[in-house]
Amino acid sequence: MLTIYSDAHHLHHGCELKDGVLMPCFEQPGRADTILARVRATGLGPVAAPGEYDSVRYARVHSPRYVRFLERAWDEWTAIGRSHDALPLIWPVRDLRGDIEPEFIDGKLGFYAMDAGVAITAGTWKAARASANVALTGMDALLAGEGSAFALCRPPGHHAAAEYMGGYCYLNNAAIAAQSCLDGGAGKVALLDVDYHHGNGGQSIFYQRDDVMFLSLHGDPKYSYPYFSGHRDETGAGAGLGFNHNYPLPHGTGWPAYGEALDHACGQIAAYAPDALVVSLGVDTFKDDPISQFRLESEDFLRLGARIAKLDLPTLFVMEGGYMVDDIGINAVNVLTGFQAGG
Numbered sequence: 001m002l003t004i005y006s007d008a009h010h011l012h013h014g015c016e017l018k019d020g021v022l023m024p025c026f027e028q029p030g031r032a033d034t035i036l037a038r039v040r041a042t043g044l045g046p047v048a049a050p051g052e053y054d055s056v057r058y059a060r061v062h063s064p065r066y067v068r069f070l071e072r073a074w075d076e077w078t079a080i081g082r083s084h085d086a087l088p089l090i091w092p093v094r095d096l097r098g099d100i101e102p103e104f105i106d107g108k109l110g111f112y113a114m115d116a117g118v119a120i121t122a123g124t125w126k127a128a129r130a131s132a133n134v135a136l137t138g139m140d141a142l143l144a145g146e147g148s149a150f151a152l153c154r155p156p157g158h159h160a161a162a163e164y165m166g167g168y169c170y171l172n173n174a175a176i177a178a179q180s181c182l183d184g185g186a187g188k189v190a191l192l193d194v195d196y197h198h199g200n201g202g203q204s205i206f207y208q209r210d211d212v213m214f215l216s217l218h219g220d221p222k223y224s225y226p227y228f229s230g231h232r233d234e235t236g237a238g239a240g241l242g243f244n245h246n247y248p249l250p251h252g253t254g255w256p257a258y259g260e261a262l263d264h265a266c267g268q269i270a271a272y273a274p275d276a277l278v279v280s281l282g283v284d285t286f287k288d289d290p291i292s293q294f295r296l297e298s299e300d301f302l303r304l305g306a307r308i309a310k311l312d313l314p315t316l317f318v319m320e321g322g323y324m325v326d327d328i329g330i331n332a333v334n335v336l337t338g339f340q341a342g343g
């Protein structure tokens with residue numbers, strides 16, 4: 001299996017406000033380094049650098065003004081004499097105005113964010129666009145006839161929606177790739193999110209559309225981040241009604257229950273009969289993940305890949321979360337080797 005990877009991810013590692021404490025972000029460069037080392041150690045396949053893409057490709061799922069914000073935020077932040085990481089600190093919640101973009105950077109940071117888990121640093125824009133380019137390059141490989149590819153994206157993307165960042169995510173790499181697949185001639189694409197956390201960004205972007213079916217297995221938002229999306233009754237709207245499927249699962253979920261939900265989701269995908277499948281691959285469903293509460297074992301990730309392979313679809317895996325750095329390489333690559341064995 002072809003892996004796409006960019007060293008540019010090292011340009012990004014900011015802080016985050018977690019549990020009321022300002023700390024180095026859990027989403028750290030070592031995650032991608034460990035996965036890349038495992039890709040190489042297992043001989044998964046060739047590793048290629050991403051191509052260059054115009055930012056108009058990101059604006060196929062994000063608003064142009066949001067892309068402009070990401071590109072200019074660091075310069076606007078430092079233009080007023082600041083040199084430390086930029087973090088949002090006020091948001092347009094409830095009856096505060098969210099219809100007018102503030103002109104001052106402090107206002108823009110909250111206007112374009114859902115939480116304080118998204119620092120803007122000197123290298124964030126370069127790293128975020130390289131990550132989106134990794135996903136676009138992986139999708140181009142599928143469009144060129146590859147049966148599967150692994151977009152080793154960092155920073156991740158599945159919490160980023162059309163006009164907001166959050167949960168370590170800036171550009172929605174998987175959504176950008178899904179849209180690129182449609183722009184490349186596909187009629188329908190399925191986006192399956194197996195990260196522990198609900199992929200609110202992908203859901204939001206495609207919620208009113210029937211050309212992308214979004215499905216997500218995740219920690220129940222009643223007590224798991226992102227808390228405010230991912231319930232079972234979110235089934236799409238307008239033309240998209242019936243094309244959004246959420247599988248909220250309880251703390252402590254292990255393979256039997258997880259595999260059952262995955263089976264159901266795969267049944268929905270098979271019935272939808274898409275031209276391609278994009279998988280938001282988070283491995284924070286691992287039993288030892290420091291910020292998540294499922295109980296999957298490393299061997300279960302082989303089963304996960306094998307089940308996805310049974311769909312017999314061109315498949316792009318896009319890296320999302322997973323924070324047990326010692327095991328993240330084993331778990332992520334287990335999905336890919338399980339897929340290859342199961343296909």
Ligand SMILES: NCCCCCC(=O)NO
Pocket residue numbers: 016018117159167168195196197225282284291320321322
């Ligand atoms: N800082 C709050 C927790 C962010 C979760 C990020 C993640 O893994 N999403 O899939």
Ligand SMILES: [Zn+2]
Pocket residue numbers: 195196197282284320321322
């Ligand atoms: Zn996650």
